[in-house]
Amino acid sequence: MRGPDGKLRDGQQLAEGSIVAIRGGVVDVAFSAPVPRVHALVRAGSVAMEVAALLENGVVRCIALGSTRGLGLGMRASSTGGGIEVPVGETVLGRMLNMFGEPLDGLPPPAAIERRLIHQPPPPLSERVLRAEVLETGIKAIDLLSPIERGGKTGLFGGAGVGKTVLLSELIHNTVEHHHGVSLFCGIGERSREAEELWREMGEAGVREQMVMLFGQMNEAPGVRFLIGNSALTMAEFFRDDRGQDVLLLIDNIFRFVQAGSEVSGLLGRMPSRVGYQPTLATELASLQERISSTRRGSITSIQAVYVPADDFTDPAAAHIFSHLSASVVLSRKRASEGLYPAVDPLASSSVMLTPAVVGQRHYDIARAVRRTLAEYEELRDIIAMLGIEELSAHDRATVARARRLERFLTQPFYTVTASVGTEGKLVPIAETLDGCEEILAQTHFDLPESAYYMIGGLSELEAVA
Numbered sequence: 011m012r013g014p015d016g017k018l019r020d021g022q023q024l025a026e027g028s029i030v031a032i033r034g035g036v037v038d039v040a041f042s043a044p045v046p047r048v049h050a051l052v053r054a055g056s057v058a059m060e061v062a063a064l065l066e067n068g069v070v071r072c073i074a075l076g077s078t079r080g081l082g083l084g085m086r087a088s089s090t091g092g093g094i095e096v097p098v099g100e101t102v103l104g105r106m107l108n109m110f111g112e113p114l115d116g117l118p119p120p121a122a123i124e125r126r127l128i129h130q131p132p133p134p135l136s137e138r139v140l141r142a143e144v145l146e147t148g149i150k151a152i153d154l155l156s157p158i159e160r161g162g163k164t165g166l167f168g169g170a171g172v173g174k175t176v177l178l179s180e181l182i183h184n185t186v187e188h189h190h191g192v193s194l195f196c197g198i199g200e201r202s203r204e205a206e207e208l209w210r211e212m213g214e215a216g217v218r219e220q221m222v223m224l225f226g227q228m229n230e231a232p233g234v235r236f237l238i239g240n241s242a243l244t245m246a247e248f249f250r251d252d253r254g255q256d257v258l259l260l261i262d263n264i265f266r267f268v269q270a271g272s273e274v275s276g277l278l279g280r281m282p283s284r285v286g287y288q289p290t291l292a293t294e295l296a297s298l299q300e301r302i303s304s305t306r307r308g309s310i311t312s313i314q315a316v317y318v319p320a321d322d323f324t325d326p327a328a329a330h331i332f333s334h335l336s337a338s339v340v341l342s343r344k345r346a347s348e349g350l351y352p353a354v355d356p357l358a359s360s361s362v363m364l365t366p367a368v369v370g371q372r373h374y375d376i377a378r379a380v381r382r383t384l385a386e387y388e389e390l391r392d393i394i395a396m397l398g399i400e401e402l403s404a405h406d407r408a409t410v411a412r413a414r415r416l417e418r419f420l421t422q423p424f425y426t427v428t429a430s431v432g433t434e435g436k437l438v439p440i441a442e443t444l445d446g447c448e449e450i451l452a453q454t455h456f457d458l459p460e461s462a463y464y465m466i467g468g469l470s471e472l473e474a475v476a
């Protein structure tokens with residue numbers, strides 16, 4: 011690739027070729043020597059492409075990173091042999107950029123300290139560290155049942171419309187302001203409207219200056235949605251490695267990265283594998299996820315929304331993403347339909363942080379007791395539906411009473427939806443969440459109706475009512 015000044019760098023040689031085939035977003039270009047290598051950037055007119063495969067006789071197969079409209083057979087294409095680079099450094103902070111690091115916010119391009127290739131190896135194993143530290147979010151259900159690991163990876167799983175984006179925005183609201191370091195938001199294949207909203211909200215909250223936003227939304231070419239994660243990581247790695255900072259990386263939605271990989275794979279003519287996904291799904295995902303790691307120098311804490319197709323958690327994409335995470339917050343449609351927001355499924359959500367050694371014995375015991383109570387209630391639900399609650403033993407009735415209160419206590423008003431719901435959002439420290447759950451498990455204040463526990467902050471609010 012030419013430098014920002016458009017000139018060739020030392021040792022680079024311009025290769026000229028011509029287009030011999032175009033199939034959707036895949037373009038074949040025939041080069042006489044030198045033939046560009048895999049991941050080289052090729053330009054034809056205004057269209058940028060990345061070499062994905064080398065065919066016979068100097069023909070390279072490229073993925074277009076924009077619309078191929080206007081390209082024609084025989085058209086000239088050129089490559090310097092260099093790969094795609096993005097600007098890195100403090101000057102990208104406060105900006106909204108695309109996968110090339112070009113502005114989407116209408117301002118001049120960031121004057122970068124340096125430009126770096128978007129494909130980079132993950133840090134070596136010997137450099138990695140685990141800190142076993144919890145990132146408190148102020149969201150009761152998450153802090154209690156699925157604590158987020160600082161420097162780890164958390165997934166927010168859910169089918170369409172169960173509240174992934176709302177929860178991710180709330181997490182941004184609750185953590186970005188208190189985060190000492192930089193934040194990076196990477197939008198992959200979601201709606202552009204959501205991108206615009208987030209950009210505006212971050213500006214209003216005054217946190218934009220310590221944040222970079224990269225977007226490759228659903229209207230972009232599959233190649234863009236496939237590569238934008240790499241662009242984001244290259245920028246994040248600069249802050250982690252060169253500046254020794256803690257980076258908060260938010261991704262909405264990592265499933266769209268897998269989906270884009272599948273589109274690209276199809277266009278490249280590869281035979282699909284299980285459920286139609288690309289045969290390279292595991293490798294592609296790992297090459298991105300492994301770069302998201304914490305090292306001796308700095309950390310990357312990532313929170314990734316994961317769309318689960320047709321609410322099927324055995325879907326290969328969801329299952330593979332799951333295997334990379336240290337905490338999984340699973341959102342359930344049933345809870346969302348009952349209005350129990352955030353719709354966190356207490357039995358399906360998990361975290362490697364939830365051990366006595368990390369969160370302490372008391373937290374661990376309360377979380378287990380809450381889970382057990384809710385699991386017992388789940389089993390009793392069928393009997394209640396068939397025979398009515400009167401048929402239950404006194405012991406079971408008490409379990410149901412506790413479970414229904416816990417369920418409601420774990421709901422919480424969010425800042426993100428204040429305008430549409432009408433209640434001001436609330437942050438609840440983990441100590442208050444633990445006290446609250448303990449009191450419910452001990453059946454304190456049981457004279458109050460269940461509804462008193464719904465959409466409150468800490469249990470002290472209940473005492474005010476009582």
Ligand SMILES: Nc1ncnc2c1ncn2[C@@H]1O[C@H](COP(=O)(O)OP(=O)(O)OP(=O)(O)O)[C@@H](O)[C@H]1O
Pocket residue numbers: 168169170171172173174175176177317351352424427431
């Ligand atoms: N915590 C909440 N409190 C109140 N309403 C909520 C909450 N979370 C989600 N909702 C409701 O659910 C709707 C869908 O939420 P959201 O857009 O976050 O879903 P999603 O899972 O990201 O969906 P998609 O897969 O379509 O992107 C919201 O517009 C809102 O009406």
